[in-house]
Amino acid sequence: MVLSAPARVRHRQHPPRARRRVLYAGLSVPAILWLAVFFLVPFYAVLSVAGGQIDGIRGTPIPEWNPLIWSRASYHAVFQEFSGTGAFLGPLVLRTVEYVGAASLLSLLIGYPAAYYVSRFATKRKGLLLGLLLAPFWVSYMMRMLAWIGLLQTDGYVNRILIDLHLTSHPVTWLGGKASTVVLGLVYGYVPYLILVLYAGLDRIDSSLLEAGRDLGLGRVRTFLFVTLPLSRQTIITGLLVTVLPMLGDYFTNVMLSGATNTSMVGNAIQGQLQSTTLQTQGAALSLLMLGVLAIPMLYYVVATNRASQAAA
Amino acid sequence: MITATTSAPARRRLLRNPWRRPVFLEGFTWLYIAWSLLPIGLAVLFSFNNGRSQSVWQGFSMRWYTGDPLQSVLHDPTLHAAIAQTLKLALFTTVIAVPLGVAFAIGVDRWRSRPAEAANFVMVFSFVIPELIFGVALFFVFNTMFTSVHLGTLAETIGLVTWNLSWPAIIVRARLVSIGRQYEEAAADLGATRLQAIRRVLLPMLAPAIFASAVLVFSGVIDDFVLVNLLSSTSKTEPMSVLIYSNTHGGNGGPALNALATLMLLFSFVVAIIGFVGYRLMTRGERTSTDESLATFAGM
Numbered sequence: 001m002v003l004s005a006p007a008r009v010r011h012r013q014h015p016p017r018a019r020r021r022v023l024y025a026g027l028s029v030p031a032i033l034w035l036a037v038f039f040l041v042p043f044y045a046v047l048s049v050a051g052g053q054i055d056g057i058r059g060t061p062i063p064e065w066n067p068l069i070w071s072r073a074s075y076h077a078v079f080q081e082f083s084g085t086g087a088f089l090g091p092l093v094l095r096t097v098e099y100v101g102a103a104s105l106l107s108l109l110i111g112y113p114a115a116y117y118v119s120r121f122a123t124k125r126k127g128l129l130l131g132l133l134l135a136p137f138w139v140s141y142m143m144r145m146l147a148w149i150g151l152l153q154t155d156g157y158v159n160r161i162l163i164d165l166h167l168t169s170h171p172v173t174w175l176g177g178k179a180s181t182v183v184l185g186l187v188y189g190y191v192p193y194l195i196l197v198l199y200a201g202l203d204r205i206d207s208s209l210l211e212a213g214r215d216l217g218l219g220r221v222r223t224f225l226f227v228t229l230p231l232s233r234q235t236i237i238t239g240l241l242v243t244v245l246p247m248l249g250d251y252f253t254n255v256m257l258s259g260a261t262n263t264s265m266v267g268n269a270i271q272g273q274l275q276s277t278t279l280q281t282q283g284a285a286l287s288l289l290m291l292g293v294l295a296i297p298m299l300y301y302v303v304a305t306n307r308a309s310q311a312a313a
Numbered sequence: 314m315i316t317a318t319t320s321a322p323a324r325r326r327l328l329r330n331p332w333r334r335p336v337f338l339e340g341f342t343w344l345y346i347a348w349s350l351l352p353i354g355l356a357v358l359f360s361f362n363n364g365r366s367q368s369v370w371q372g373f374s375m376r377w378y379t380g381d382p383l384q385s386v387l388h389d390p391t392l393h394a395a396i397a398q399t400l401k402l403a404l405f406t407t408v409i410a411v412p413l414g415v416a417f418a419i420g421v422d423r424w425r426s427r428p429a430e431a432a433n434f435v436m437v438f439s440f441v442i443p444e445l446i447f448g449v450a451l452f453f454v455f456n457t458m459f460t461s462v463h464l465g466t467l468a469e470t471i472g473l474v475t476w477n478l479s480w481p482a483i484i485v486r487a488r489l490v491s492i493g494r495q496y497e498e499a500a501a502d503l504g505a506t507r508l509q510a511i512r513r514v515l516l517p518m519l520a521p522a523i524f525a526s527a528v529l530v531f532s533g534v535i536d537d538f539v540l541v542n543l544l545s546s547t548s549k550t551e552p553m554s555v556l557i558y559s560n561t562h563g564g565n566g567g568p569a570l571n572a573l574a575t576l577m578l579l580f581s582f583v584v585a586i587i588g589f590v591g592y593r594l595m596t597r598g599e600r601t602s603t604d605e606s607l608a609t610f611a612g613m
Contacts (some may be wrong), residue, residue, distance in 0.1 A: 024423045025420060031417030032432045035432070090476035135350060136349050140554060144352070146571065150571070159370060287445070
């Protein structure tokens with residue numbers, strides 16, 4: 001009798017599971033509906049445009065809403081641009097992979113040491129350093145590109161310094177079709193995001209593990225190689241995903257810093273196809289193909305972050 | 314000879330000292346910081362240049378802010394329109410996305426069911442999808458399906474809300490996980506209904522996370538480019554980032570753009586500082602360090 005009293009009280013005060021569920025489900029329903037209508041439905045629309053046709057007279061796309069009779073013509077059109085004479089997509093994809101590969105590797109080489117230093121060694125000035133590392137995050141991307149456009153002008157500071165150091169005799173045309181400029185732009189644009197992820201991951205490494213490495217006689221370099229680096233593998237992968245995925249869809253860095261067709265990337269092709277209504281079905285098909293290829297790394301990211309948040313719980 | 318033989322072991326000992334300062338790493342980090350911030354500093358500087366050049370200093374002037382009767386930020390109506398559009402979009406998006414995302418986070422975290430997991434999956438997916446691919450999808454849905462939504466402010470707002478919804482959802486959810494359920498249960502034991510427990514116990518505890526996510530959404534909209542570029546229709550609905558982009562491609566767009574970008578920068582920093590200080594005040598009672606608060610603001 002004595003024991004059952006609190007049990008009864010609890011029973012009265014906690015509403016039944018089903019009712020609690022209704023409340024929580026109700027809280028999440030608005031956002032779920034929003035996502036369904038404005039995130040999932042739009043992809044159905046892209047599929048319908050890609051599976052539809054172009055109006056012969058007006059030149060605008062006519063979407064096909066019935067999935068059963070989606071045409072594959074626009075995907076064929078895209079595939080034909082991959083190889084053969086006059087195909088423009090093949091080289092574009094190759095170039096995109098090259099630029100993004102080079103840019104993300106450089107970002108890692110620049111970002112890792114900085115994130116490592118701030119997370120491990122900056123004791124007194126950690127707040128200041130972290131603030132400075134995060135500062136670019138608060139500066140608009142366009143402004144950061146604008147800054148480099150100023151520096152890279154024919155009579156800009158970069159050329160003047162190069163001439164003063166006798167590294168070049170006449171000014172280099174940096175803006176207007178230079179691969180290295182585009183890669184630099186990508187690195188400059190995306191490295192803060194990478195540093196953020198790397199810092200968060202490196203900061204979470206238990207320092208007693210590093211001390212254990214030291215106590216067992218490892219030097220600083222070998223502690224890094226055998227303890228820190230393996231422990232930060234997951235962070236590196238996540239960080240690279242966070243930078244590589246948006247870089248692959250980037251078209252503005254290219255337009256701002258080059259604007260020439262010889263440095264175009266896949267993003268530029270998609271964006272260009274949207275501009276002309278007759279090419280819109282192809283643009284839809286190309287962006288879907290891109291999504292298909294990127295779905296694997298994206299899913300990996302979702303699963304990995306899920307696992308990490310479950311581990312934290 | 315003698316100095317060489319004595320200095321070699323000494324040098325080795327110096328190299329072995331595990332507590333020595335990592336001079337190379339430190340220098341490298343400062344070099345990186347200089348590289349990342351100096352160009353921005355110069356761009357700000359040249360917005361005060363008394364001339365069109367982006368590379369030759371011709372003296373200090375406020376010409377591009379207020380002086381020039383046609384091209385200064387003060388007098389050029391297209392620049393005004395861009396600033397107004399940016400602020401409008403940032404405000405609309407924050408006001409819609411934050412409540413939606415917070416309710417979603419609470420609901421999904423406490424609901425724990427298959428539909429909740431599926432919804433959360435879609436939410437995280439929307440976080441990592443390249444913005445261009447999502448932008449293309451929205452472009453087509455507004456052009457072919459929801460044709461009553463014309464490209465322009467409404468389309469931009471819908472796109473930005475969807476794109477930024479994951480900030481409050483993810484940040485608030487992370488906070489919920491660390492809070493646990495015991496506070497709500499205690500409130501329920503003391504006689505509160507579930508809704509009361511959420512409103513009077515959970516929401517105050519979540520306030521810093523909600524605030525941080527609002528600041529992130531707001532600044533994310535100010536910085537956004539791809540969606541607004543694809544979904545804006547006329548020059549009237551182009552925010553600052555699109556204006557800078559469309560006036561610069563591959564060349565000098567004029568220092569008025571630098572002035573505009575500087576104002577945008579100033580604005581972002583004000584938002585960041587308000588956010589940071591506000592967050593510190595809200596978490597006063599807790600033992601959070603400066604860098605932890607900074608980290609929250611970066612969305613970590």
